[in-house]
Amino acid sequence: MGELTVRAERPTDAAAVRRVNEEAFGRRAEADLVEQLHAAGKVVASLVAEVAGEVVGHILFSPVAIEGARGRCDALALAPMAVLPAHQRRGIGRRLVEEGIMACKELGHTRIVLVGHPEYYPWFGFRPAVRYGLRCAFDAPEEAFMALELAPGAWQDCAGTVRFAPEFAGV
Numbered sequence: 001m002g003e004l005t006v007r008a009e010r011p012t013d014a015a016a017v018r019r020v021n022e023e024a025f026g027r028r029a030e031a032d033l034v035e036q037l038h039a040a041g042k043v044v045a046s047l048v049a050e051v052a053g054e055v056v057g058h059i060l061f062s063p064v065a066i067e068g069a070r071g072r073c074d075a076l077a078l079a080p081m082a083v084l085p086a087h088q089r090r091g092i093g094r095r096l097v098e099e100g101i102m103a104c105k106e107l108g109h110t111r112i113v114l115v116g117h118p119e120y121y122p123w124f125g126f127r128p129a130v131r132y133g134l135r136c137a138f139d140a141p142e143e144a145f146m147a148l149e150l151a152p153g154a155w156q157d158c159a160g161t162v163r164f165a166p167e168f169a170g171v
């Protein structure tokens with residue numbers, strides 16, 4: 001494998017990002033979602049992984065709203081994330097998650113949620129979201145719905161129902 005670079009997505013990456021998502025998921029829904037989130041101005045952070053000048057991976061963070069008993073608070077959703085099949089299982093996904101989390105932290109965010117593989121994300125500090133008093137507004141398996149705090153106690157006053165952007169309805 002050539003050298004791996006992770007950097008912010010640029011407008012000129014749009015076609016490559018579409019391809020990575022389409023090939024990784026084997027359908028168009030996630031690639032469409034990425035374009036819809038960009039068009040709606042809902043992208044907080046979007047990073048690409050490059051090997052030998054080719055975009056082989058992508059990760060995106062968008063805002064979610066949490067509606068709790070004591071009002072509303074905000075967090076980010078990590079989704080989608082994709083690595084081209086030929087480049088998977090070499091740690092590219094891990095680098096994208098690590099650098100993505102760092103980018104969110106630098107922007108001042110303290111809470112991230114996701115729906116994903118329950119064995120993979122605890123490595124980065126994600127825990128079952130139910131432990132923070134969170135429930136997913138759509139029907140996700142409980143163990144797949146996970147949350148991360150980027151500051152101690154960040155979820156303490158932020159329990160409730162997590163609502164993803166309406167653009168996620170298509171995936």
Ligand SMILES: CC(C)(COP(=O)(O)OP(=O)(O)OC[C@H]1O[C@@H](n2cnc3c(N)ncnc32)[C@H](O)[C@@H]1OP(=O)(O)O)[C@@H](O)C(=O)NCCC(=O)NCCS
Binds near residue numbers: 091
């Ligand atoms: C999920 C996805 C992004 C992970 O990307 P990736 O680059 O393969 O991720 P990593 O290499 O960091 O880790 C994946 C696995 O490979 C293993 N791995 C990492 N580096 C490795 C290496 N050098 N040698 C062997 N295995 C390795 C990890 O332990 C992990 O194992 P696990 O799945 O048993 O937990 C990728 O598989 C993908 O695009 N899948 C399809 C789309 C999808 O489901 N996205 C997530 C939902 S939004």
